[in-house]
Amino acid sequence: MKKLTLPLLASVLAFGAVHAQSPYNKWSVDLNGGFAKPARNGNAAETFKNLHLDGGVRYNLNNKFGIKASFGYDKLDNWVNDQDLNTNHYRTSLEGVVNVGRLLNFETWTKVLNVQAHAGGGYSWMNGDAFNGTDNMGHLMAGLTGQVKVHPRVALNADFTVIQSLEQNRTWDGRGTTGRSIAQGTMFNASVGVSIYLGKNAQHADWYVEAEEDNKMLAELEGRVGKIEGMLVDSDGDGVADYLDLEPNTPAGALVDSRGRNIDKNNNGIADNIEAFIAEKYGNQPEKAVASGDSNMIKELINKGYVAAYFDFDKSQPSNVDGINFIVNYMKANPGASVEVIGYADAVGNKSYNNKLSERRAKSVKDILVKSGVDASKVSAKGNGIDDAVSKDSAAARRIARKVVFKIN
Numbered sequence: 554m555k556k557l558t559l560p561l562l563a564s565v566l567a568f569g570a571v572h573a574q575s576p577y578n579k580w581s582v583d584l585n586g587g588f589a590k591p592a593r594n595g596n597a598a599e600t601f602k603n604l605h606l607d608g609g610v611r612y613n614l615n616n617k618f619g620i621k622a623s624f625g626y627d628k629l630d631n632w633v634n635d636q637d638l639n640t641n642h643y644r645t646s647l648e649g650v651v652n653v654g655r656l657l658n659f660e661t662w663t664k665v666l667n668v669q670a671h672a673g674g675g676y677s678w679m680n681g682d683a684f685n686g687t688d689n690m691g692h693l694m695a696g697l698t699g700q701v702k703v704h705p706r707v708a709l710n711a712d713f714t715v716i717q718s719l720e721q722n723r724t725w726d727g728r729g730t731t732g733r734s735i736a737q738g739t740m741f742n743a744s745v746g747v748s749i750y751l752g753k754n755a756q757h758a759d760w761y762v763e764a765e766e767d768n769k770m771l772a773e774l775e776g777r778v779g780k781i782e783g784m785l786v787d788s789d790g791d792g793v794a795d796y797l798d799l800e801p802n803t804p805a806g807a808l809v810d811s812r813g814r815n816i817d818k819n820n821n822g823i824a825d826n827i828e829a830f831i832a833e834k835y836g837n838q839p840e841k842a843v844a845s846g847d848s849n850m851i852k853e854l855i856n857k858g859y860v861a862a863y864f865d866f867d868k869s870q871p872s873n874v875d876g877i878n879f880i881v882n883y884m885k886a887n888p889g890a891s892v893e894v895i896g897y898a899d900a901v902g903n904k905s906y907n908n909k910l911s912e913r914r915a916k917s918v919k920d921i922l923v924k925s926g927v928d929a930s931k932v933s934a935k936g937n938g939i940d941d942a943v944s945k946d947s948a949a950a951r952r953i954a955r956k957v958v959f960k961i962n
Contacts, residue, residue, distance in 0.1 A: 578752025587744025
């Protein structure tokens with residue numbers, strides 16, 4: 554018995570080790586007990602009064618198919634002729650198992666009931682009171698197992714299996730011979746038992762449903778995406794996401810740094826760091842020639858909108874000229890440069906009117922630049938209409954939207 558049973562179990566264990574990683578448990582131990590009825594082989598037992606026991610180790614390749622190595626025992630001692638004869642029938646088998654419940658989508662109507670089909674074959678042998686020695690044979694088998702899940706680690710089973718002997722020599726009671734025909738001797742087993750699920754995952758392959766796992770993963774993904782979307786919200790519209798914004802209440806479009814901190818605290822349209830840099834390096838001589846490296850840095854900041862002029866509601870003349878004066882000084886210090894003046898309006902009012910208003914604002918700033926000594930050929934102006942990047946429901950945001958910015962070429 555050990556020569557065949559142990560290699561079968563070892564094969565299943567080795568195969569399972571290669572395919573160990575999975576979102577569900579694949580191993581189970583099945584233990585059953587019940588009754589046996591031999592047939593088609595002389596002096597058959599009258600009813601299911603004979604003892605049957607079996608146990609096995611099952612490995613699921615996936616949630617629909619598996620393999621099982623098992624050992625079964627039948628004690629036959631209830632005969633029609635009332636002979637006081639005992640026969641012991643043993644078998645060791647390797648079977649394929651089909652999870653019918655998953656194939657037929659039982660999960661759409663039940664979470665605790667399941668059916669499995671199994672079939673295979675192996676080696677069996679028999680000894681008894683009526684003959685000496687051992688009758689060695691092979692067998693084929695097939696059966697159905699009903700399951701009831703009572704715990705993620707435990708299911709109750711009810712199984713019915715048919716075993717067909719191959720080249721059985723003795724009759725079931727051992728008193729006669731069969732002529733050792735290829736297919737002689739049939740055994741029926743009816744049993745109940747338990748499946749014990751092994752592994753670290755929450756559920757076994759018998760009950761695992763891909764759709765449920767997909768839904769779970771989708772819900773987790775949606776949660777993560779929602780969290781990221783929440784982090785990327787820019788409540789104050791300053792261009793810095795809330796999770797990075799150290800000053801979450803600055804007006805939309807305000808001049809801020811990468812952490813959302815206001816960098817134009819005096820609200821003159823020039824970023825404070827530019828003003829500080831110019832004051833420290835060039836003092837009261839803004840028209841002084843700027844070093845090429847400094848010029849490029851200042852040009853980049855101007856083109857990013859760090860210098861601007863702002864307007865009151867429905868006005869085409871700027872409410873402050875500090876930003877404009879900064880551009881005048883830059884142009885005088887860089888006579889080879891040219892500047893494009895770009896006007897904007899807030900979202901209040903008619904779109905066509907706001908388009909024209911933004912053009913008037915750009916033209917009025919161009920006129921100031923030219924009157925301040927900037928070569929007219931170096932200045933162009935255009936209106937970009939409504940700045941819809943800011944909320945029209947916020948008065949502070951609308952003030953930021955009414956502006957002119959500059960692009961140095």
